[in-house]
Amino acid sequence: MKRTLPLLLATVAALGLGQQSGFAQTNDAGTPKARLGGEAFQTPNASGTGSTAESQAPNTDYKPLLPNQTRAPQPPQKTEVEVASVAKGLASAWALEFLPDGRMIVTEKAGKIRIISKEGAIGDAVAGVPKVDSRGQGGLLDIALSPSFAADRLVYISYSEPREKGNGTTVAKAKLIESGGTAKLDDLKVIFRQTPTYDGDKHFGSRLVFSTDGKLFVTVGERSDKQTRGQAQDLTSGLGKVFRIDTDGNAPKDNPFAGSEKAKPEIWSYGHRNVQGATLDGQGRLWIVEHGPRGGDELNRPRPGINYGWPIATYGLEYSGDKIADGATMAAGTSQPVYYWDPVIGPSAIAYYDKDMFPAWKGQFIVGGLVSEGLVVLKLAGDTVVTEERVPLDRRIRDVKVGADGAIYAVTEGENGEILKLTSKKGS
Numbered sequence: 055m056k057r058t059l060p061l062l063l064a065t066v067a068a069l070g071l072g073q074q075s076g077f078a079q080t081n082d083a084g085t086p087k088a089r090l091g092g093e094a095f096q097t098p099n100a101s102g103t104g105s106t107a108e109s110q111a112p113n114t115d116y117k118p119l120l121p122n123q124t125r126a127p128q129p130p131q132k133t134e135v136e137v138a139s140v141a142k143g144l145a146s147a148w149a150l151e152f153l154p155d156g157r158m159i160v161t162e163k164a165g166k167i168r169i170i171s172k173e174g175a176i177g178d179a180v181a182g183v184p185k186v187d188s189r190g191q192g193g194l195l196d197i198a199l200s201p202s203f204a205a206d207r208l209v210y211i212s213y214s215e216p217r218e219k220g221n222g223t224t225v226a227k228a229k230l231i232e233s234g235g236t237a238k239l240d241d242l243k244v245i246f247r248q249t250p251t252y253d254g255d256k257h258f259g260s261r262l263v264f265s266t267d268g269k270l271f272v273t274v275g276e277r278s279d280k281q282t283r284g285q286a287q288d289l290t291s292g293l294g295k296v297f298r299i300d301t302d303g304n305a306p307k308d309n310p311f312a313g314s315e316k317a318k319p320e321i322w323s324y325g326h327r328n329v330q331g332a333t334l335d336g337q338g339r340l341w342i343v344e345h346g347p348r349g350g351d352e353l354n355r356p357r358p359g360i361n362y363g364w365p366i367a368t369y370g371l372e373y374s375g376d377k378i379a380d381g382a383t384m385a386a387g388t389s390q391p392v393y394y395w396d397p398v399i400g401p402s403a404i405a406y407y408d409k410d411m412f413p414a415w416k417g418q419f420i421v422g423g424l425v426s427e428g429l430v431v432l433k434l435a436g437d438t439v440v441t442e443e444r445v446p447l448d449r450r451i452r453d454v455k456v457g458a459d460g461a462i463y464a465v466t467e468g469e470n471g472e473i474l475k476l477t478s479k480k481g482s
């Protein structure tokens with residue numbers, strides 16, 4: 055059934071029968087329950103709903119299970135932006151946050167934290183950063199400010215930590231102390247370690263996002279290799295998960311697997327591949343973007359205890375072109391992605407736009423694209439993407455943040471990296 059159902063659904067859609075039939079879809083518990091009604095499926099070659107942002111051919115002939123699950127139409131009007139560079143000369147910057155006074159704080163992959171003045175002057179490296187394993191995709195990754203940073207000055211960082219017999223994603227907190235023009239991390243404490251440790255240089259994740267109730271979401275990867283990826287399905291392993299911890303690293307008692315002897319209590323959701331983007335929406339709900347294989351990048355809204363499918367269901371292929379999971383795009387007990395990209399965009403980050411500078415984007419998601427070299431703007435209605443818009447920047451984008459001024463700030467990857475500021479085009 056796992057391969058025939060999508061075909062059946064695609065056939066139903068092609069025949070225009072979806073409206074009447076209201077057939078069952080697999081819900082989060084893997085039981086046929088929810089019904090889809092009223093909408094035709096937006097298949098990769100669907101017509102009549104406007105052009106799509108993606109014009110390249112997909113890697114597979116897989117059909118989406120849900121309406122508008124890929125290749126949603128572009129909005130009727132394109133939003134015009136002006137792009138300026140507000141800081142230059144960063145060395146493989148990975149993450150950006152705004153300090154309360156409007157300065158920026160960034161991580162650099164090799165293991166440096168720098169504060170950038172409002173004028174764009176890049177400060178000296180902040181002292182006290184722990185040693186990181188920056189080989190491959192590893193290094194100093196995300197930084198998040200304590201929700202009460204102005205009072206407690208605490209910052210949280212994630213990084214690939216060198217460990218005996220390998221490495222792994224680790225989260226630490228420390229106090230940011232500034233005096234006399236220098237800055238340091240003081241009283242650094244490791245609060246969480248993704249385990250098991252593995253000797254590799256790929257798929258560390260990682261983003262850190264505070265929930266509205268002060269808990270910390272930590273996204274990671276499954277370490278990429280065929281011998282580890284299956285652990286994304288294993289609740290006793292920390293690979294391929296989204297975690298929810300308190301600020302001391304403990305598992306909150308209301309986590310979905312708290313008290314279970316067969317699962318790590320810090321797990322929030324599982325079946326993830328490499329989650330490098332995470333944000334809250336206007337309702338305080340967590341959303342993530344994760345790197346898929348060839349043709350399988352995903353947008354998901356991780357709910358507690360839910361399995362997001364990797365590697366037993368995916369819309370992507372191995373890089374070799376071979377099928378994964380015998381070509382299964384759905385599997386019992388797993389949630390479908392809200393949206394997927396084939397070909398991939400390489401999603402590095404996601405931000406929720408809640409400001410006024412770009413009225414057309416209010417309430418929408420801004421996704422950073424490494425492969426797509428720009429931003430991807432998604433408008434949703436409920437859990438369905440309504441439109442997808444691309445903002446080309448001709449640079450691999452590593453992080454995206456919305457400033458207090460309503461501008462959008464995009465971090466470019468690689469040596470001599472920049473922070474780009476996107477503002478509303480004058481006169482529009």
Ligand SMILES: [Ca+2]
Binds near residue numbers: 325364367391
């Ligand atoms: Ca998935």
